[in-house]
Amino acid sequence: MNKIIMALDQGTSSSRTVLFNERGEAIASDNQEFESSFPHSGWVEQDPQEIWLSQKNTIERALSKASLKMSDITAIGITNQRETTIAWNKETGIPVGKAIVWQCRRTADFCQELIQEGFDKTIREKTGLVTDSYFSGTKMRWILNHVPDAKDLAKAGKLVFGTVDSWLIWKLTGGKVHATDVTNASRTLIYNIFENQWDQEILNRLDVPIECLPEVKGSSEIIGHTDPGDWGSEIPICGVAGDQQAALFGQACFEKGMAKNTYGTGCFMLINSGTTPKLSDHGLLTTIAWKLGDEVTYALEGSVFMGGALIQWQRDNLNLFSDAAETESMANSISDTGGLYIVPAFVGLGAPHWDSYARGLMIGITRDTGKKQIVRAALEAIAYQSYDLLKCMENDTNTELKVLRVDGGATANNFLCQFQADILQLDVSRPKIIETTAMGAAFLAGLAVGVWKDLDHITQMWQEDRRFAPQKNQQEIDTLLKGWQKALDRSKKWIS
Numbered sequence: 001m002n003k004i005i006m007a008l009d010q011g012t013s014s015s016r017t018v019l020f021n022e023r024g025e026a027i028a029s030d031n032q033e034f035e036s037s038f039p040h041s042g043w044v045e046q047d048p049q050e051i052w053l054s055q056k057n058t059i060e061r062a063l064s065k066a067s068l069k070m071s072d073i074t075a076i077g078i079t080n081q082r083e084t085t086i087a088w089n090k091e092t093g094i095p096v097g098k099a100i101v102w103q104c105r106r107t108a109d110f111c112q113e114l115i116q117e118g119f120d121k122t123i124r125e126k127t128g129l130v131t132d133s134y135f136s137g138t139k140m141r142w143i144l145n146h147v148p149d150a151k152d153l154a155k156a157g158k159l160v161f162g163t164v165d166s167w168l169i170w171k172l173t174g175g176k177v178h179a180t181d182v183t184n185a186s187r188t189l190i191y192n193i194f195e196n197q198w199d200q201e202i203l204n205r206l207d208v209p210i211e212c213l214p215e216v217k218g219s220s221e222i223i224g225h226t227d228p229g230d231w232g233s234e235i236p237i238c239g240v241a242g243d244q245q246a247a248l249f250g251q252a253c254f255e256k257g258m259a260k261n262t263y264g265t266g267c268f269m270l271i272n273s274g275t276t277p278k279l280s281d282h283g284l285l286t287t288i289a290w291k292l293g294d295e296v297t298y299a300l301e302g303s304v305f306m307g308g309a310l311i312q313w314q315r316d317n318l319n320l321f322s323d324a325a326e327t328e329s330m331a332n333s334i335s336d337t338g339g340l341y342i343v344p345a346f347v348g349l350g351a352p353h354w355d356s357y358a359r360g361l362m363i364g365i366t367r368d369t370g371k372k373q374i375v376r377a378a379l380e381a382i383a384y385q386s387y388d389l390l391k392c393m394e395n396d397t398n399t400e401l402k403v404l405r406v407d408g409g410a411t412a413n414n415f416l417c418q419f420q421a422d423i424l425q426l427d428v429s430r431p432k433i434i435e436t437t438a439m440g441a442a443f444l445a446g447l448a449v450g451v452w453k454d455l456d457h458i459t460q461m462w463q464e465d466r467r468f469a470p471q472k473n474q475q476e477i478d479t480l481l482k483g484w485q486k487a488l489d490r491s492k493k494w495i496s
Helices: 048-065 108-116 119-127 137-146 150-155 164-172 200-206 243-250 308-316 326-332 371-397 414-424 436-448 455-461 474-491
Strands: 004-010 014-020 026-033 073-080 085-089 159-163 179-181 215-217 236-242 259-263 267-274 285-292 295-304 341-343 361-363 403-407 427-431 464-468
Touching (some): 073 164, 073 243, 073 436, 085 137, 137 200, 159 164, 164 236, 243 285, 259 371, 259 436, 267 285, 326 371, 371 414, 414 427, 414 464, 414 474
Parallel strands (some): 179 215
Antiparallel strands (some): 004 014, 285 295
């Protein structure tokens, strides 16, 4: 029988299960959305039990769609929303409060305290990250200090912390395994990516007991098995990576200098920076891409906060169109924006600017400006922001990219892909399988159990759907980028 890999893709707003065969083809999938709650301004929470049940339901339905049982699965891979933090009682398995989502800003004041005392430099030098409430460590501290009984449970040795991958592993194994992988650990603010271990100095400053933390495993090794009492079979869980690292792996960016950009709600660009970690000089994050065997591969990462969300805003708030698919023909129906620029700094600017005081603007409006110009300017803004990330990556790595691999829902827009190629002056490559996040988790799991023998085997399976080559000349590009930079400068430090 054809070997089947199950990929669990647990995201911020929904959980998915995708079943892949040995040829890397998706044979069945299922998706279920779940809710976030916003109890205070800037707070974002989720119910850990809802996260689990949504994932469990998609597992069962995907198997049903494929007329399979769990015993037919060869291996399980997990990819997940990163940084979201859950605490639970390890004796009862019951969560201690809500999951604190990566978007939550409740620990911003404490992060500012760390910055003012200069401890952010220690964090940067050890973790490769900036001191921000985005990451997991300060969330753990908040839970200990604010959730009833959390500190007492920790003192009694009964409290455990985990990111979403750890929670899923715990549930799948019937509470037998408390583990995470290096990619998720590297996003916690408390993991030393140079020594590849939890950092005691940072843990001491954050008052987080190391005993509460999961064991850190590689990205492609057997971590545990499904509980036969719950699932009827012991299936190995053996591929784990945070969503953006999984997408990098799913795009087969295995060589140093290969990069991918995922166009979703935001845009996340990662470049394989090799086996030696390097701190960015240009506002990017240094993170672990994956660990295979004893070898750790690192990446530089840049994130854009508003990518596809800008198009969603134009649809839902401005009613410029009813379906995002319409934006391609609208943009192509005119030759340019007429000098219109949009800077989508709705919640500030991410990498490489890190300006939380920037705000969105639309500038260059004339009497000729209409719907089509506004829509085209939005698509161009996504590409301009990605240009800023890529140039920082090239400067940090002293390499000049020849091709950028792209994925995510917005890559269905051919205008966006073509303009991205033009503005970058390099080829943009879109794969046949755009489910690269789930695909990456499947590849990591299959690699661990010999479904795919090595990285070369996976590379051969990756297939290009379409390549977009630059069509504009350098003079045109320079003029467009000059306008973008002027608009960008005007958006910065808008509020205080």
